[in-house]
Amino acid sequence: MGVLQEAGNILVLNAGSSSLKFKLFSLAPNLVASVGGMIDRIGDTHNSNLVAKGDGQKWTEKVPINDHVSAMECILSFLRDKESSSIHKEVQAVGHRFVHGLDMHQAALLDDAAVSKLQQAATLAPLHNPPGLQGLTAATKVFKDVPQVGVFDTAFHQTMPAKAYMYGLPYDYYTQHQIRRYGFHGTSHKYLVQTAAGMLGKSVQQTNAITCHLGNGSSIAAVQNGVSVDTSMGLTPLEGLVMGTRSGDMDPAVPLHLMSSLGLSAKEMDAILNKKSGLLGVCGHSDLRAVVERKVRVSEPLCASIHHPWLRFATTQW
Numbered sequence: 001m002g003v004l005q006e007a008g009n010i011l012v013l014n015a016g017s018s019s020l021k022f023k024l025f026s027l028a029p030n031l032v033a034s035v036g037g038m039i040d041r042i043g044d045t046h047n048s049n050l051v052a053k054g055d056g057q058k059w060t061e062k063v064p065i066n067d068h069v070s071a072m073e074c075i076l077s078f079l080r081d082k083e084s085s086s087i088h089k090e091v092q093a094v095g096h097r098f099v100h101g102l103d104m105h106q107a108a109l110l111d112d113a114a115v116s117k118l119q120q121a122a123t124l125a126p127l128h129n130p131p132g133l134q135g136l137t138a139a140t141k142v143f144k145d146v147p148q149v150g151v152f153d154t155a156f157h158q159t160m161p162a163k164a165y166m167y168g169l170p171y172d173y174y175t176q177h178q179i180r181r182y183g184f185h186g187t188s189h190k191y192l193v194q195t196a197a198g199m200l201g202k203s204v205q206q207t208n209a210i211t212c213h214l215g216n217g218s219s220i221a222a223v224q225n226g227v228s229v230d231t232s233m234g235l236t237p238l239e240g241l242v243m244g245t246r247s248g249d250m251d252p253a254v255p256l257h258l259m260s261s262l263g264l265s266a267k268e269m270d271a272i273l274n275k276k277s278g279l280l281g282v283c284g285h286s287d288l289r290a291v292v293e294r295k296v297r298v299s300e301p302l303c304a305s306i307h308h309p310w311l312r313f314a315t316t317q318w
Helices: 067-084 112-123 128-142 155-159 170-177 186-200 253-262 266-275 278-283 288-294 308-316
Strands: 011-013 019-026 032-041 049-052 059-063 091-098 148-152 210-212 219-224 227-231
Touching: 011 067, 011 128, 019 067, 032 067, 049 067, 059 067, 059 112, 067 128, 091 128, 128 148, 155 186, 155 227, 186 210, 186 219, 186 227, 253 266, 278 288
Parallel strands: 011 091, 091 148
Antiparallel strands: 011 019, 019 032, 032 049, 049 059, 210 219, 219 227
């Protein structure tokens, strides 16, 4: 990958299911964040916006964003305008966060082989790996010949014992097809453990905690002696809490019953569970803020106390 020059910048991107976060770091004299922000509510063109701050300034811009590629283009335009007109020449490396990296459990250069694995893993993280790959494609077009590096959410949870990651399925599915709990949001949970340890005046190895990552996609992890021992998400980010568009936990017979009764294909059922369920399915909107602000379908029991699915899971899982 080579040695980074003393002058220049590193751009870090984090593509979520409905957001694209960014932060620009200056390399000289030390690694310091200069400007950062996010584009939120991607796909909701009437409410999507860019929020950023740096050097004591704050910016908020209303921008109609259809997808993650247009979000990436908007961020680059913002950096050219506010930071440097030649930013595309000054960035020496771009870092990306990916939800699922299969067996890539450490930071890796995103060469053709790594990108192929991320594409394979897209079926296991359909809301995140595809947007992340779109961001990677957009960043590669602008920052030609600049190293693109990825980190993966699955890494932190690889310390889980077999009793936590094994499913009650025929063992051959695990040995031959790697069907197991992987866990996600690992970079976030790791940061929370490190921060909690610092606040408590303990070493990470002495820290036991329940960490919560709550957003459009949400997960909870049990941490013992600084390492993950259990988490709410599973083979894919679909398992666990009720989320923005994901159903979360349910009786596995429910989708089978719906497929049989309604003649749905596996692809159609996958789209329903991942993109049409959760808050969107029950309340009519995937963003909790919109549910609270607009009181969407408040007559529905779940929407009347929308926090209930999170609290129920958090207090009963462990």
